[in-house]
Amino acid sequence: MNRIVNHPILEEGKQGKEVQIFVDDKPITAMEGEMIAAALIANGIHINRYTAHEHKPRGIYCAIGRCTDCIMTVNDVPNIRTCVTKVEEGMRITTQKGMGVWSEEER
Amino acid sequence: MYETELAIVGAGPAGLSAAIEARKAGVEVLLIDENSRPGGQLFKQIHKFFGSRDHKAGIRGMNIASTLLEESEELGIETWLKGEVCGIEEGRNLWVVRDRKCSELVKAKKIILATGATENAVAFKGWELPGVMGAGAAQTMINVNRVLPGKKVVMLGSGNVGVIVAYQLLQAGAEVVAILEAAPKLGGYGVHTAKVARAGVPLYVSHTIKTAFGKDHVEAVEIVELDSSFKQIPGTERILEVDTVCLATGLTPLTELAWLAGCKFNYVHALGGHLPIHDDKMRSTQPDIFLAGDISGIEEASTAMEEGRLAGINVATELGYISEEEARARSNEIWDSLNSLRSGYFGERRRTSKDSMLQKGKEVIKWNH
Amino acid sequence: MESLKTTGAPSLKELHNSPGFPTEEDIHKGPIAIIECIEEIPCNPCEASCPQGAIKIGKQITNLPKMDFEKCIACGMCIAACPGLAIYIKDYNYSENMVLLSFPYEYYPLPEVGTRVEAVTRHGKYVCEAKVIRVRNPKSNDRTAIITIEYPKEYFEEVVNIKRITVS
Numbered sequence A: 001m002n003r004i005v006n007h008p009i010l011e012e013g014k015q016g017k018e019v020q021i022f023v024d025d026k027p028i029t030a031m032e033g034e035m036i037a038a039a040l041i042a043n044g045i046h047i048n049r050y051t052a053h054e055h056k057p058r059g060i061y062c063a064i065g066r067c068t069d070c071i072m073t074v075n076d077v078p079n080i081r082t083c084v085t086k087v088e089e090g091m092r093i094t095t096q097k098g099m100g101v102w103s104e105e106e107r
Numbered sequence B: 001m002y003e004t005e006l007a008i009v010g011a012g013p014a015g016l017s018a019a020i021e022a023r024k025a026g027v028e029v030l031l032i033d034e035n036s037r038p039g040g041q042l043f044k045q046i047h048k049f050f051g052s053r054d055h056k057a058g059i060r061g062m063n064i065a066s067t068l069l070e071e072s073e074e075l076g077i078e079t080w081l082k083g084e085v086c087g088i089e090e091g092r093n094l095w096v097v098r099d100r101k102c103s104e105l106v107k108a109k110k111i112i113l114a115t116g117a118t119e120n121a122v123a124f125k126g127w128e129l130p131g132v133m134g135a136g137a138a139q140t141m142i143n144v145n146r147v148l149p150g151k152k153v154v155m156l157g158s159g160n161v162g163v164i165v166a167y168q169l170l171q172a173g174a175e176v177v178a179i180l181e182a183a184p185k186l187g188g189y190g191v192h193t194a195k196v197a198r199a200g201v202p203l204y205v206s207h208t209i210k211t212a213f214g215k216d217h218v219e220a221v222e223i224v225e226l227d228s229s230f231k232q233i234p235g236t237e238r239i240l241e242v243d244t245v246c247l248a249t250g251l252t253p254l255t256e257l258a259w260l261a262g263c264k265f266n267y268v269h270a271l272g273g274h275l276p277i278h279d280d281k282m283r284s285t286q287p288d289i290f291l292a293g294d295i296s297g298i299e300e301a302s303t304a305m306e307e308g309r310l311a312g313i314n315v316a317t318e319l320g321y322i323s324e325e326e327a328r329a330r331s332n333e334i335w336d337s338l339n340s341l342r343s344g345y346f347g348e349r350r351r352t353s354k355d356s357m358l359q360k361g362k363e364v365i366k367w368n369h
Numbered sequence C: 001m002e003s004l005k006t007t008g009a010p011s012l013k014e015l016h017n018s019p020g021f022p023t024e025e026d027i028h029k030g031p032i033a034i035i036e037c038i039e040e041i042p043c044n045p046c047e048a049s050c051p052q053g054a055i056k057i058g059k060q061i062t063n064l065p066k067m068d069f070e071k072c073i074a075c076g077m078c079i080a081a082c083p084g085l086a087i088y089i090k091d092y093n094y095s096e097n098m099v100l101l102s103f104p105y106e107y108y109p110l111p112e113v114g115t116r117v118e119a120v121t122r123h124g125k126y127v128c129e130a131k132v133i134r135v136r137n138p139k140s141n142d143r144t145a146i147i148t149i150e151y152p153k154e155y156f157e158e159v160v161n162i163k164r165i166t167v168s
Helices: A036-042 B013-025 B061-074 B136-144 B160-171 B189-196 B257-258 B301-316 B324-341 B343-364 C011-015 C024-028 C045-049 C077-081
Strands: A018-025 A026-031 A071-074 A077-081 A092-096 B002-009 B029-032 B077-079 B083-089 B092-100 B102-113 B117-119 B131-133 B150-158 B174-179 B203-205 B207-213 B222-225 B236-239 B242-248 B249-252 B267-268 B275-276 B289-291 C033-034 C087-091 C098-105 C117-120 C126-136 C145-152
Touching: A036 A092, A036 B324, B002 C033, B013 B029, B013 B061, B013 B301, B029 B222, B029 B242, B083 B257, B083 C126, B102 B301, B117 B136, B131 B136, B136 B242, B150 B160, B150 B207, B160 B174, B160 B189, B160 B242, B174 B189, B174 B207, B174 B236, B189 C117, B222 B267, B249 B275, B267 B343, B289 B301, B301 B324, C011 C117, C033 C077, C077 C087, C077 C098, C098 C126
Parallel strands: A018 A092, B002 B029, B002 B102, B029 B077, B102 B289, B131 B242, B150 B174, B150 B242, B174 B203
Antiparallel strands: A018 A026, A071 A077, A071 A092, B083 B092, B092 B102, B117 B249, B207 B222, B222 B236, B267 B275, C033 C087, C087 C098, C098 C145, C117 C126, C126 C145
């Protein structure tokens, strides 16, 4: 786990409520209220998507919702900026390929 | 539709300070921020701030943020979080997308743009690999999200952001393999570089990254020495094993809304690039639009807060809540503080650049005189 | 070649030219606070933190802090007040063979009293072993702990800190 629990300056890591989310159908544990990108890093996942033409991997880059490098498909909606979107219990997250695919329902 | 006297875009140090001053004077304020929490980038500044002890020096940035938030809550400032301002019409109407769901039109008499800045990129081979990120991104991850994006980091850029984030990566438990600076001299405050130096972090001047290697993620970088004209010196390449590359190569003001609003711009290299022209009241070339913080020139949170106060006071004056005389006296005080923050070895260039911007503002913004 | 702007840490020569650094005479008088702040940055909390009025900056907050070593009583109030973590206390006369150093420390975990730690230079290079004498982290310091170590007198000038303790 890549969580920072003990820190000289910040308060002790809060033992918040855990939630379960699914990344490419695999369940992982996230902390309630944290950003998706943070939950992924905590679980050692550093690739959020692959580019459309050259299929190159991309990870977090700006972490404040500006660059869109960390976009993923969340609950069938593509192009969600995971660094500024909070996790929710049962969320289904998919490593996005290219522009992503919209589900019939969301189209 | 929502009507208000003053709409402020951005609830970072500048926007919050502006909101507090204006609200205190009696102005009806709407503060809008795209994030789910106000405070801007202050919450990730976990170090003690410099500046004058009269202006929050010695207090950690995150605690300054808490104080500003408490103050704004006490004053009952209307705050829209997750509010993305997507447009400006007729110089004073804002189109806001709320909660990523619905549109709302905000009609304001005055607007303060305090939108902040974004990190600059630098392109070397492999820079798009996962593991290469802004220094501020790493800082957000470690100090706000409490996760470690990497264990062995190389920092590119030795300005204050670079050395402060390097120090905070050490505090978070990472190893900082090196700090690289393309210029022949380190950029940040000596007290910051000394902190990481005595922690054993090597700082290399006249160095940059040539290539980042890795299949799906950074595994190493090749660094290279630069000559006095910033050209790579062949044969000086070295490999550093790292899993993370942080880029601390400056910031660019987020000026989109000012462009949309038709503000006139001026290019000021020392303050981060194209900036909306403004005067000493922080007014842009659009009569109802004021500016504060990094959008008016890249500086520090301490100056952003002072500029925010200045904009807030001047808006309140125009709306008739503060007398001209009082406004002048309080503005002078803030200008004294700003001038002292912009003095010395590090501040002088910013001060002269700001002065030329204000001169430009004086020439262009005629209705002010 | 300047050391501070090329290596990140000041050289003794640069420090000796600054108004916060003691002369040999000052050092022999007893425990004193030493300020390694040699650039004009806008900052002045150290001045107000000193109950003796020994540190002077003045109205222009970019002035370098000037230390009056006659007035300094080594109370240590300035250590955690300095946002740059650039002030520490040294006592040359601590014992016959040993000197004392109290410095700011913001890493986790804190060293434990009585343990042996590695004393380092301004560039983080190992110098010698040191013993932790005191660890203070009062609320008023806002999480800047102050660590006191003792180490051999011969290394008086070069030691300024300890190697970070890593969690295994």
